[in-house]
Amino acid sequence: MNLPPVFPPLTVTDQMGRRVAVPYPPRRIVSLVPSQTELLFDLGLGERVVGVTKFCIHPAQAREKAVVIGGTKNFLFDKIDELKPDLILGNKEENYQDGIEQLAAKYPVWMSDIATLDDALRMIRQVGMVVGEPEKARQLAASIDASFAKLPSILPLRSAAYFIWHKPYMVAASGTFIDDLLRRAGFANAFANQTRYPEITAEQLAAAAPEVILLSSEPYPFAEKHVAEFQALCPQARIQIVDGELFSWYGSRLQHSAAYFRTLQP
Numbered sequence: 001m002n003l004p005p006v007f008p009p010l011t012v013t014d015q016m017g018r019r020v021a022v023p024y025p026p027r028r029i030v031s032l033v034p035s036q037t038e039l040l041f042d043l044g045l046g047e048r049v050v051g052v053t054k055f056c057i058h059p060a061q062a063r064e065k066a067v068v069i070g071g072t073k074n075f076l077f078d079k080i081d082e083l084k085p086d087l088i089l090g091n092k093e094e095n096y097q098d099g100i101e102q103l104a105a106k107y108p109v110w111m112s113d114i115a116t117l118d119d120a121l122r123m124i125r126q127v128g129m130v131v132g133e134p135e136k137a138r139q140l141a142a143s144i145d146a147s148f149a150k151l152p153s154i155l156p157l158r159s160a161a162y163f164i165w166h167k168p169y170m171v172a173a174s175g176t177f178i179d180d181l182l183r184r185a186g187f188a189n190a191f192a193n194q195t196r197y198p199e200i201t202a203e204q205l206a207a208a209a210p211e212v213i214l215l216s217s218e219p220y221p222f223a224e225k226h227v228a229e230f231q232a233l234c235p236q237a238r239i240q241i242v243d244g245e246l247f248s249w250y251g252s253r254l255q256h257s258a259a260y261f262r263t264l265q266p
Contacts, residue, residue, distance in 0.1 A: 025132030026087035039251035120250035154186035216244035
């Protein structure tokens with residue numbers, strides 16, 4: 001492994017306002033977040049990623065090259081200890097507080113907190129700085145930002161319900177990264193009067209009367225077999241299966257989101 005020279009530790013503030021002292025540049029990184037795992041590989045740091053979660057499916061070789069340390073909400077602490085990480089990347093929403101606190105007592109843990117595209121672009125730049133690839137990260141964030149800036153403005157926005165779960169029905173509402181990307185894709189969230197990821201009833205869906213119902217491919221794997229069910233609930237709506245990764249992954253996968261959103265526009 002061709003490792004960079006070691007410099008004095010870098011003290012940074014993460015997106016939760018925590019001060020973190022990180023060996024610079026870090027040589028043994030554990031990523032607890034799938035979209036940030038992909039970002040590390042796209043920044044050319046695959047050889048330094050020693051631990052990932054079972055949900056880190058991009059790139060395909062991530063779980064082959066690194067040790068799987070459990071899920072995003074159930075860490076295998078003994079495996080992490082064996083890896084002796086000098087940096088752990090986590091996320092406020094995707095990980096769990098108790099687990100993060102337990103890790104932070106031993107290791108430098110840098111946390112992201114993302115609700116908007118601007119937050120995601122800032123995360124990309126900050127992670128690039130922390131891992132020693134600031135210019136690559138800056139260029140990546142600039143490219144993503146430019147791709148979204150070129151999206152055509154669609155007015156009025158089309159009312160849309162974005163489903164993330166089946167039984168019970170759950171949607172992405174306001175205060176979520178998905179909600180921000182929905183607006184950029186030309187949709188008005190039919191459940192903007194609620195927050196986070198509420199459970200809703202069939203009656204609430206009918207009352208909201210969205211023009212479009214978007215069935216996400218993740219975390220619940222909606223498929224064509226579900227279309228008729230939702231069409232019966234909202235006969236007037238257009239039902240569409242969408243790539244959930246391009247609406248919810250906030251790392252380098254955003255390079256492909258704007259182009260995909262164009263395919264969803266009328």
